[in-house]
Amino acid sequence: MKLTEADLKRFEEEGYLFLPSLFSLDEAAMLLAEAQAIYGQEREEVWRESSGVARTAFAAHTYSEPYRRLGRHPRLVEPVEQLLGEQLYMHQFKINAKAAFDGEVWQWHQDYGTWQRDDGMPEPRAMNIALFLEEVTPANGPLLFIPRSHQQGVFEAGHDLETTSYPLWTLDRETVSKLAQEGGLEAPVGPPGSVVMFHGNLVHASPPNISPFSRTIVYLSLCAVSNHITKHTRKEWIAHRDFTPIEPLADDCLGELVEARRARAAE
Numbered sequence: 001m002k003l004t005e006a007d008l009k010r011f012e013e014e015g016y017l018f019l020p021s022l023f024s025l026d027e028a029a030m031l032l033a034e035a036q037a038i039y040g041q042e043r044e045e046v047w048r049e050s051s052g053v054a055r056t057a058f059a060a061h062t063y064s065e066p067y068r069r070l071g072r073h074p075r076l077v078e079p080v081e082q083l084l085g086e087q088l089y090m091h092q093f094k095i096n097a098k099a100a101f102d103g104e105v106w107q108w109h110q111d112y113g114t115w116q117r118d119d120g121m122p123e124p125r126a127m128n129i130a131l132f133l134e135e136v137t138p139a140n141g142p143l144l145f146i147p148r149s150h151q152q153g154v155f156e157a158g159h160d161l162e163t164t165s166y167p168l169w170t171l172d173r174e175t176v177s178k179l180a181q182e183g184g185l186e187a188p189v190g191p192p193g194s195v196v197m198f199h200g201n202l203v204h205a206s207p208p209n210i211s212p213f214s215r216t217i218v219y220l221s222l223c224a225v226s227n228h229i230t231k232h233t234r235k236e237w238i239a240h241r242d243f244t245p246i247e248p249l250a251d252d253c254l255g256e257l258v259e260a261r262r263a264r265a266a267e
């Protein structure tokens with residue numbers, strides 16, 4: 001899949017791109033069912049909110065066939081390859097639940113701020129590309145972006161180890177207020193199957209989800225192979241050390257699984 005000139009220009013200016021309904025509802029539903037099965041497992045890669053519901057499942061591409069395929073999906077890998085201009089490896093892979101009523105906040109941060117400080121990633125030549133597995137609305141804890149904030153490099157940040165179960169390098173209120181006065185705030189919302197990709201330095205957050213609707217999103221953090229991390233302070237399944245270039249699969253690699261599961265159910 002190729003981004004257009006207009007997409008590239010928009011990404012460069014705004015720091016993100018929203019691609020509605022890039023995957024089918026069937027593909028998203030199959031991945032959602034698999035995520036729910038993973039959240040039900042007792043494994044160290046599944047982190048929980050204080051209430052006990054799942055917050056995030058790391059590294060599912062290493063233990064689940066649908067997610068192994070998603071981690072090599074051309075609709076996700078090729079646009080990032082195009083933007084970064086070389087082959088990629090998987091730096092991190094996570095499925096964030098943002099559960100109904102209990103999904104907690106993600107404080108204001110830049111992804112590259114963590115990748116640089118914790119993982120020794122040399123340059124912001126990595127980014128998240130995210131697939132909505134459920135509808136994201138203004139009410140169920142959407143991602144909040146500050147457009148154009150990626151143009152100002154890495155901001156000072158404090159290491160928040162307390163607010164939630166996920167440690168983050170977070171920005172102070174003064175910095176966020178100034179950036180939001182300049183750039184405004186945007187929340188990409190849309191149906192399951194939509195994709196959003198955002199620059200590693202784009203300032204973003206997401207509010208708690210007190211609605212009765214869950215908001216599952218899967219994130220591939222893809223890094224240019226020549227920009228691989230140099231510090232191994234986090235668990236291998238949080239910040240991967242396998243720098244093998246990803247070879248994309250065929251476009252119907254998930255469609256095949258949807259069909260196979262449908263055929264099995266009809267037997």
Ligand SMILES: O=C(O)CCC(=O)C(=O)O
Pocket residue numbers: 096098106111141142143204205206217219
């Ligand atoms: O899923 C969310 O709400 C936020 C995730 C996020 O900000 C991140 O992974 O960097």
